[in-house]
Amino acid sequence: MLLQIRHFIYDAMKHIVEQHGTARYRLLHNVEVIFYLYWLIRxxxxxxxxxxxxxxxxxxxxxxxxxxxxxxxxxNKFFIIIAILLIMTVLLGIRTFYFHHVDTISFQIPYDCIVYNTDQYYKSQDTDENIAKKLSQRFENYQQQFARNHRLLSQIIPIANRVVSFKVWRDSWLEMDRVDRNLFENQNKMHLFPYASFKGRTYILRFVMIADALSYFSHIIGAMIFMYGFYLWFPELYYYEMVQNSWLLKLSLIIEVILFVHNAFVSIQCAMLLSWTMLSSYQAFHSGLIDLNRNFISILNDCRYNGKSIAVNDIKKLFFIYRQHNRLAYYVIFPDQDAWSQALCYYALVSIPVNVTLMCIIIVEDLPGQLESVYILITLIHAITGLIPFLTTAQVSSAFHKIKDYIPAMQIQLNRSTHLRMKLKYDDLYERLMHGKKIAFTFGYLGDLTYRGLFEAFLGYFVAFFLIIGFYMKEHQDQARN
Incomplete structure (x- = not known):
């Protein structure tokens, strides 16, 4: 378990990439595997x-x-099956994040987004004098705007100042007033995304900051839940006659409670690592593809509607778009084959039965209110941490293939002999986008992680739901008869 919870996602990626292979790193995560294998056997x-x-x-x-x-x-036995599947899922997460080679772009991409970009942000901090000027100018502009739009409220100076001050604080954070923009854009660039726009990089930064805050509060809430569970169930375990009659069992109980809390936090951290790394990479891919598609459409519209011919600068831009599109596609395809495809496949195969079984327990069993709330919370966390990252990766695949809708129109505009090379390049790109392998993450051999793939997985979820609930109802009826 990683103890740096204040900036968890930043410190976790820094730990994985920069400390990988050290003796302390191997010891820490080998011990985690041993603890989970113990619980699996138990x-x-x-x-x-x-x-x-x-x-x-x-x-x-x-x-x-x-x-x-x-x-x-x-x-019941389904609860035991869920526990075993969850342990196997966490073991898969530990293997994927902590025991995979980190010198490939599979981990360098999230490291670049989460760690390196954040470091460059702090290196690009503007001077206090310039920051004060920006805030002062923003406050003055907002104050004038507020006075024009809300004449009556502007007469109430305390209210007006509070509203304007809040807007200044909010927008200065959203627009990164504390950053020297020229230094951040032109010198302190990202490694793997050197052409990322200022807007795209600020999206990544804000996401990392929000993810760190959510991770911090998740750890605190998790600790509170465990304390409440300890208050409810530990006395019952401790006062069993077999425990009271053996100091060895007392010691064993205390050790196993500590191991349970440790393993539970490791599982939470693996879930957050999966979600935050995929979402941070999504920010980089999506913002980059949005810029490429927008520039491509802008060149096309200038030719079609404004009567401009494609100039030398436009050819350079088209070549840049083509090259960057291929580069970003490589950033998806190679990591998928290298690390994520197999992991996502196993995760899907394990997670769907887990979620379905949890739903069956909530629907069929007559649970006490507190326990039902715990089950619902676990089900929601499990569903959200899996669904949102998958939806975002499907959105990335859609953004990759959006350009194909405009390539035929661009090919018509590339009508000079000097455009032949560019025409052939985009013809090749169009062919790959239309008939080649999807540029998307995959569920191993289960299919592509696209909107269509997710819809098929959703149908599979319903099939699994009705199959498992049939077995569950039968088991429930057998228990009732006995």
Whole structure:
């Protein structure tokens, strides 16, 4: 578990890339794997009770088995399956993030977006004098605008000043008034996205800052939930007769509670790493593709509607757009094949049954209010951390293929002999976009991570839901008869 929670996503990516391979790094994450393997074995052994409770009466000797067996209406065999699948998912996350080579662009892209771009931001801070001038000028402009638009309220000076001051604070943060724009754009560029616009880089910066804040509060809320759970369930475990009669079991209980909290936080951190790294990369890809598509359409509209012919500068811009489009496509295809495709495939195969089973428990079981809230919270967190990153990556794929709608019209405008080379390049690009492999992340062999792929996965979710709920209802009826 990483303890730098104040700026978690920044510190986590810095830790993964810069400390990878060190003795401390290997020790930390090998221990995490050992802890999770221990829990996998522990829960699998507890699951033996559900196969044959007479042959494996573990509840007579083990406090955890006794606790689960006592609450078996809630902690049924499907609950055990969920726990095993979640542990396997976290092991997959640990393997993907902490045991993969970091010297490829698979990790250099999120590092460039999250760490390097943030470092360049702090290196490009403007002087205090210039910042004060910007804020003063912004305050004066907003004050005049407020006086024009709200004459009556502007007479109430305290209210007017508070409103204007808030707008100045908000917009100065959104527009990065504390940055020397010339230094940030022209000297302190990103490594892998050197042509990223100022607007695109500020989007990434704001996202990283918001992600760090959300991660910090998620850790705090998680700690509060664990404290509440400790208050509810630890006394019950501690006062089992078998625990009271053995100091060894008391020590074991305390150690396992600590391990449970540690492993739970590791799972939360893996979920946040998956979400934040994919979303930060999305910001870089999406803003870059938006700029390329907008410039391409601008050149086309100048030719079609303004009667301009394609000049030498336009050819240079078209060549730049073509080259950058290919470069960004490589930034998607190689990391997908190198690291993310297999991980996303396993994540999808494990996550869909987990989410479906959680839904079955919420729908079918008569849960106490507090426990039902916990299940709903877990289900929502699991769904959101998986769905939002996948939707954003599908949006990136859509942005990659948007340019194909305008290439045929551009080909008509490239009607000179000097345009032949450019015409052939865009003809090749059009062919690849129309009939080639999709420029998108993939679910391994399951398909492409596009809107169509997500729709097919959504249909698969419903199929899995009805299959699993059928088994769940049958199991529930068998338990009721017994």
């Amino acid at each position: 829960i699998s052994i507890i699951g033996l009770m559900y196969l044959d409770s007479d042959q494996f009466p573990l509840y007579e000797y083990d406090y955890a088995s006794a606790f689960v067996w006592k609450h078996r209406k809630i902690c």
